[in-house]
Amino acid sequence: ETQSWAPTKQLALKELPGAYARLTKLKLSALVLLTEMGGFALAPGAFDWSAFGVTAAGTALCVAAANTYNQWIEIPYDAQMQRTKNRPLVSGEISPFRAWMFGTACGISGVALLAAAVNPTVALLGAGNIILYAGVYTPLKRHTLYNTWVGSLVGAIPPLMGWAAVTGSIDPQALVLAGVLFAWQFPHFNALSWNLRPDYSRAGYRMMSVTDPMLCRRVALRYTAALFPICIGSTLMGLTDTAFLVDSSLINAYFTYKAIQFYREGTDTSARKLFFASLWHLPATMLLLLLHKATDGPLALLFS
Template identity: 50%
Template sequence: MAGYAVAPAPFEWSTFTLCALGTGLLSGAANSVNQFHEVPFDSQMSRTKNRVLVCGRLTPLHSMLFAAGTSITGLGILYYGVNGLTASLGLANLILYTSIYTPMKRISILNTWVGSIVGAIPPLMGWSACAGTLGPGAWLMAALLYSWQFPHFNALSWNLRPDYSRAGYRMMAVTEPMLCKKVALRHTVALQAISMLAPVLDTTNWWFLLEVTPLNVYFIYLAYKFYEDASSSTSRKLFRFSLLHLPLMMILFLVNKKKWFVFEKTDNSEEQSL
């Protein structure tokens, strides 16, 4: 919901709550469909062999009924409680995840790029829920989320190569290990380049760039160490820092956002009372 919080429009708790609820329901639906399709493959991976469908604690029918219920409810909440643009983005992301990304994981390493688009859409949904449109700042946030996912997932997948290989998934870490390292490094550099656009596009003040640069530089350093000598140690360090990097970057984006409509609204009210 970072997209909602940083959008240049008044913050409304009711809309924010409905957006979060609708988005969460769609996420649950997408994951349910994903697990429905991947039961035979999840059973071959240590990381996923204890999922409820694999273990038989729920049936495939249960998962699809759950997916149908949560997707319909989630889309309804977004359309009627938020706006049509947010609902359309949610529907597009649901289709992209379940119908393109999920089957592509066993076909091509391009699944990682598609999956990164899936991860970049939620901030667009939050922004559109708050502002009603998609401004330059929305696309900037989406670009940050898109690039962040490559070092995050490539580092994660590096130590899961035996699992992915056994299950037949086409991941960079398995089929193109050098590309896996290069892409992780490239996108940490891209994060810094994208961050530089935030004050230029008048989305944040210049303090954001000054504060986020040390985070990005250290991220680049860890990605370079992973590129230079990919091992369990370097991949874990990169992955763990990615978990810290994203929330810190979003917090910095929020506290340094250029337009605080809540404050402007309060100031206007005080002026009218005077």
């Protein structure tokens, strides 16, 4: 008799850290943490290494909580997708109860750490982002294509957390950082989701790439082009020096070129090229922002 099922894998103790790391979506968490650190480094004021470390630790715990809750909610849908069918909750490596407890422990400790060791503004942003990602974005994915806008808002909050950790408030200059992250999400995710249309369709997700492919391509181009005025705004608001206009325009032009190709062709190849361009565009933009920081930045100190 052919066996059509497989026993749940029992993890050895040494395998548990890796399973819980995958539960937190470690690569995505690292990218989010990078943007929070960028916001901290760009904020005005003396750089405090201890505050930097505590903010990063609290943010990492909040991100881990949000991603864990996301996987906990989406177990039956992840099981239908080729890309996610081997996640630890789907495979049974971690039980739903243990995952929920882990996410709750991360969320409570992360928000508590930010409230006690940083400031209430950062703690509220951290708690709000957990709720927004797990409680709003995650369920919206199966109901409306506008989930992508909510997801982009989630991605725009971490740099605000870094900024507020230094200043205690969300200043107009910080909104430039949030704007970069908000706009960047669209070409990044729309290009990613384009080649995953069969998976998303099978699981019932209402992504633009599935429900309105032309809108998916148009929105990717629109928000890629929006990076030009956002970066100009960083100089006009005194966040970066004038040279940033030139450097940021060069990488934004290439990014936009890839978005135009995706808009015109709508092929898997053009989507893949835009996605890979997004992977280096964000860290490159963050690096340029730091280099061209108007006050106390490396270039400002070098030429002062």
